Every structure is written in C-alpha cells, then in structure tokens.
Amino acid sequence: NFYRSYAEIRRSLIELKDRCNELHPGTCSLERIGRTFEGRRLFVLKIAKNKSPDSSKKTAVWLDAGIHAREWVSPATALYIADQLINVGLPASLSNANQSSLTVTEAAEIVERHEIMMLILYNPDGYEYSRLRNRMWRKNREVNGMRRYCRGVDLNRNYGYRWGGGAGSSGFPCADNFRGPAAFSAAETSAVRRYLESRKSRLLMFVSLHSFGQYLLIPYGYQKNTYSKTHHEKMMYAATLAVYKMFAINDRFYALGTGSDMLYEANGGSDDWAHGSLGVPYSFTVELPDEGDYGFLLPGYLVPSVGREAMRGLGSLLSSARRLE
Numbered sequence: 005n006f007y008r009s010y011a012e013i014r015r016s017l018i019e020l021k022d023r024c025n026e027l028h029p030g031t032c033s034l035e036r037i038g039r040t041f042e043g044r045r046l047f048v049l050k051i052a053k054n055k056s057p058d059s060s061k062k063t064a065v066w067l068d069a070g071i072h073a074r075e076w077v078s079p080a081t082a083l084y085i086a087d088q089l090i091n092v093g094l095p096a097s098l099s100n101a102n103q104s105s106l107t108v109t110e111a112a113e114i115v116e117r118h119e120i121m122m123l124i125l126y127n128p129d130g131y132e133y134s135r136l137r138n139r140m141w142r143k144n145r146e147v148n149g150m151r152r153y154c155r156g157v158d159l160n161r162n163y164g165y166r167w168g169g170g171a172g173s174s175g176f177p178c179a180d181n182f183r184g185p186a187a188f189s190a191a192e193t194s195a196v197r198r199y200l201e202s203r204k205s206r207l208l209m210f211v212s213l214h215s216f217g218q219y220l221l222i223p224y225g226y227q228k229n230t231y232s233k234t235h236h237e238k239m240m241y242a243a244t245l246a247v248y249k250m251f252a253i254n255d256r257f258y259a260l261g262t263g264s265d266m267l268y269e270a271n272g273g274s275d276d277w278a279h280g281s282l283g284v285p286y287s288f289t290v291e292l293p294d295e296g297d298y299g300f301l302l303p304g305y306l307v308p309s310v311g312r313e314a315m316r317g318l319g320s321l322l323s324s325a326r327r328l329e
C-alpha cells in the first residue's frame with residue numbers, strides 16, 4: 005500500500021525519526037510547526053547530520069509535498085525520499101558509498117552535506133477528504149465566510165509574492181484556485197511561512213512536489229517572460245542537468261522552464277515567494293509523473309520508481325547548487 009492515510013504517514017514519520025536517531029543520535033527531529041484548519045498537526049521531519057557547518061554557506065533544503073490534496077504521488081514520493089535518506093544515506097559513510105551504487109551515493113551525499121527539512125504532508129485535511137469523500141479535491145478544507153458550501157483555499161495561491169495581482173488565481177471561494185481572503189490567510193501556509201522566515205538565511209534550496217505532467221519548474225510562475233535577476237541561468241543549468249539524470253533512471257523526461265512559460269500564469273505560488281520574497285537562491289516546483297494517462301490517479305506500484313528518479317533529481321539539483329554558489 006503505497007498511498008497511506010494521514011495517520012499512517014504520521015506513524016511512518018515517527019518511525020523514521022526514531023530509526024535515524026538510533027543510527028546517529030541527535031540527527032533527526034520531528035517538529036510540530038502548526039495545525040490545519042481541522043486541527044491536524046503539521047510535521048516537519050528534519051535531518052541534520054553535521055551540526056552547524058560553515059555558517060557562511062547556505063546548506064539547508066526545504067522540501068514540501070501534498071499541498072494539493074489529490075496529488076497523492078507527491079507525499080508518497082516525499083516519504084520514499086525521507087526513507088532513503090535515513091535508511092540508505094545515514095548508514096553509509098560517504099567513502100563507503102563511493103564504491104557502492106549510485107542511489108546510495110546520492111542519499112549519503114545529501115545527508116552529509118545538507119540540513120534537510122521535509123513537510124511530507126502539507127494539506128492533510130484536503131488529503132483525507134480526497135481519500136474518503138472526493139478523490140479530485142485540490143484545496144484545503146477551510147470554511148469560507150458566508151460561502152459555507154464552497155470550502156477550501158488553494159494553498160498554492162495563498163503565498164505573499166504578487167498575491168492576487170494578476171492571472172491564475174480566483175477571488176471566488178467556489179473556484180478550485182481560490183486564493184483566500186488575504187496572503188497567508190490559511191493556517192497551513194501561515195505555519196510554513198513562520199517556519200521558513202526564521203530559517204531563511206540558511207536556505208539554499210526550496211523544492212515543492214506536485215503532480216502531474218513531468219515538469220521541473222523554476223520562478224517566476226506569476227507572469228510569462230519573467231525571470232530571476234540573480235539565478236535564472238543557474239537554476240536553468242541545475243534543472244537541465246537534473247532532467248537528464250532523471251531520464252537515465254526510468255526513461256521519463258521532465259520538461260523545464262518557468263511555471264508561467266511552461267504551464268500557465270498563476271500568482272501566489274510557493275516557489276515564487278521562496279525565491280522572490282525569502283531570497284532562497286534555488287527554487288523548484290516539480291510536477292511528478294505521469295504525463296496524463298493516469299494523471300492524478302497514478303497507480304501506487306509506480307511510487308518506488310518515481311521515488312528513485314526524484315531522489316536522483318534532488319541529488320543532482322543540490323550538487324549543481326553547491327558548485328554554482
């Protein structure tokens with residue numbers, strides 16, 4: 005069973021955290037960063053093997069998954085990555101790993117060089133609603149004022165960079181891309197904002213996992229032909245290399261470019277905010293498989309193969325970012 009419930013994911017996170025600290029005491033923690041509208045806890049799994057490395061260098065990585073309820077492969081992939089980082093990356097030291105398989109090297113190198121913060125299930129209210137009531141639910145489950153029959157805010161339209169400014173988000177509570185009454189109005193996004201703002205000076209990379217379509221997207225998503233002034237070429241370079249490395253795993257190709265150029269203009273997205281407001285140098289949104297055959301209904305048995313290529317992609321993005329900074 006590759007698609008787990010909120011309760012099962014929470015269990016897995018506790019097990020992973022305990023396993024991690026068995027292997028390397030004090031390396032992992034499970035932080036409660038806030039609660040959802042319906043009161044579920046939001047957990048960030050933190051893996052930090054090398055305490056306070058060179059503080060002049062940014063080494064922290066943020067990864068979130070499951071911001072959109074129906075994109076089930078996203079949290080499943082994030083959990084696969086967390087499992088690999090801990091069960092494969094931690095036991096192998098970097099020198100052992102070098103003689104071993106590619107995936108072992110990848111995982112070992114990531115935990116060796118980076119502090120990793122993972123919000124594996126961003127939108128558990130929506131996720132449970134998608135599992136139990138309406139498979140195609142996208143937003144969170146908050147009640148929108150008077151519009152009691154149209155619940156939910158699209159959390160990826162609720163971020164503060166160019167919030168509500170132009171195309172791709174709606175002011176109508178019944179819309180699937182409803183941006184909410186104000187930037188960071190949602191309990192979930194405001195918890196993440198608080199968490200990231202106090203850690204922004206350490207953040208090298210921001211990654212958000214979605215599905216579907218097989219895209220590796222960079223800022224800016226709010227408007228076409230709009231690019232990072234400082235890191236456009238660097239992000240394009242890192243993404244290009246990562247896409248080829250990922251193709252080598254399962255022959256699946258990810259198209260790359262900005263969210264607006266590749267898909268559509270949409271303001272209030274997390275990737276734009278991470279780069280444009282927080283100043284995280286490398287910011288990516290990943291649209292995991294497939295290209296539309298199954299769409300959101302990707303069969304669970306494909307999760308490990310998606311996990312392997314996502315792991316490879318993350319490793320490649322990080323190694324590029326390290327070299328480019």
Ligand code: 0X9
Nearest residue numbers: 160214215225226263270273276
């Ligand atoms: O529309 C989205 O939020 C993302 N696609 S999805 O089909 N998973 O909903 C793409 C977001 C790209 N980034 C920005 N527009 N900022």
Ligand code: ZN
Nearest residue numbers: 072075214215
């Ligand atoms: Zn999405």
